[in-house]
Amino acid sequence: MSEDAMVEGAAADGASNAGAVTSTEMVRGTTGNGVPYVARRGVSPDAPVIAAWHLLDPPRSEAAFAAALPLDGLDATVIYFGLPLNGERMPAGGMDAIMQLASEDPVTRLFEPICLGAIAEFPQAFSDAREHLGVDPSAPVGLLGGSAGSAVAAGVLASGASEARAVVLVSPMLQLEPNIEQMSAFFGRGAYDWKPPAQAVATQLDFVRQAPEIDATGAAVLVVAGADDEEGFLSPARAFADASSAELRVVDGVGHALAEEPGIEPAPQTAGAAAYDAIAVAWFRDHLASNPREDRS
Numbered sequence: 001m002s003e004d005a006m007v008e009g010a011a012a013d014g015a016s017n018a019g020a021v022t023s024t025e026m027v028r029g030t031t032g033n034g035v036p037y038v039a040r041r042g043v044s045p046d047a048p049v050i051a052a053w054h055l056l057d058p059p060r061s062e063a064a065f066a067a068a069l070p071l072d073g074l075d076a077t078v079i080y081f082g083l084p085l086n087g088e089r090m091p092a093g094g095m096d097a098i099m100q101l102a103s104e105d106p107v108t109r110l111f112e113p114i115c116l117g118a119i120a121e122f123p124q125a126f127s128d129a130r131e132h133l134g135v136d137p138s139a140p141v142g143l144l145g146g147s148a149g150s151a152v153a154a155g156v157l158a159s160g161a162s163e164a165r166a167v168v169l170v171s172p173m174l175q176l177e178p179n180i181e182q183m184s185a186f187f188g189r190g191a192y193d194w195k196p197p198a199q200a201v202a203t204q205l206d207f208v209r210q211a212p213e214i215d216a217t218g219a220a221v222l223v224v225a226g227a228d229d230e231e232g233f234l235s236p237a238r239a240f241a242d243a244s245s246a247e248l249r250v251v252d253g254v255g256h257a258l259a260e261e262p263g264i265e266p267a268p269q270t271a272g273a274a275a276y277d278a279i280a281v282a283w284f285r286d287h288l289a290s291n292p293r294e295d296r297s
């Protein structure tokens with residue numbers, strides 16, 4: 001695992017850090033299984049650790065997501081992982097290559113390697129990054145994800161691999177199937193043909209169906225959606241909240257993206273991202289207990 005030089009600026013250029021107890025230094029590294037990340041260390045020795053995954057819409061990289069949702073004022077080690085086929089792992093041809101994969105088959109060529117790939121690589125990536133950052137093994141764990149990254153966070157939680165105590169899912173993608181139906185026109189194809197391999201992927205990324213497994217973890221789950229988001233995201237968010245013990249908050253005036261295009265590099269924080277950040281900070285502060293082992297006894 002490698003670590004680059006420290007770079008400054010946990011928050012976006014326009015975001016305030018006044019009164020924050022968070023570190024302003026970001027570490028950039030790569031885990032032993034090749035997962036890139038940026039991270040900031042918590043200040044307190046017993047600070048919790050939060051694993052985070054970005055959107056495919058802006059902010060569409062780990063660094064951009066760290067700028068959009070810096071968890072300003074929260075004393076925690078936050079590890080923003082890059083998704084497969086994004087950032088440093090984007091195929092040759094960049095976004096044009098991604099759009100080509102999506103036009104060929106958005107489920108098996110795009111969402112399967114991105115979402116299921118990130119879920120599969122999480123245990124080693126998290127272990128490596130946590131060790132390299134000097135996080136106490138007993139530190140409480142949180143998960144944060146946006147859009148496709150929210151599917152990763154939900155999948156990691158449902159798998160039982162994280163021991164997370166608190167989870168925040170923003171601009172959530174909690175069922176793949178309605179999302180694909182809505183996006184088919186955007187990807188330049190007609191109605192999607194749900195063949196068995198694609199249906200198997202959709203089943204694995206259907207967190208309404210997996211609500212019992214998620215509830216069984218005991219984690220406090222918050223879903224934050226924008227009132228201006230597409231129905232392909234909003235309807236599953238409502239269904240997930242109905243099927244689980246998760247709390248749903250719908251924020252007026254916010255759509256799906258949480259940064260301006262192109263969304264790859266860190267950028268000034270939007271009003272919507274700032275609102276989501278404050279909500280996430282409050283949730284993690286309230287639900288990440290100082291000693292999860294005692295809480296579970």
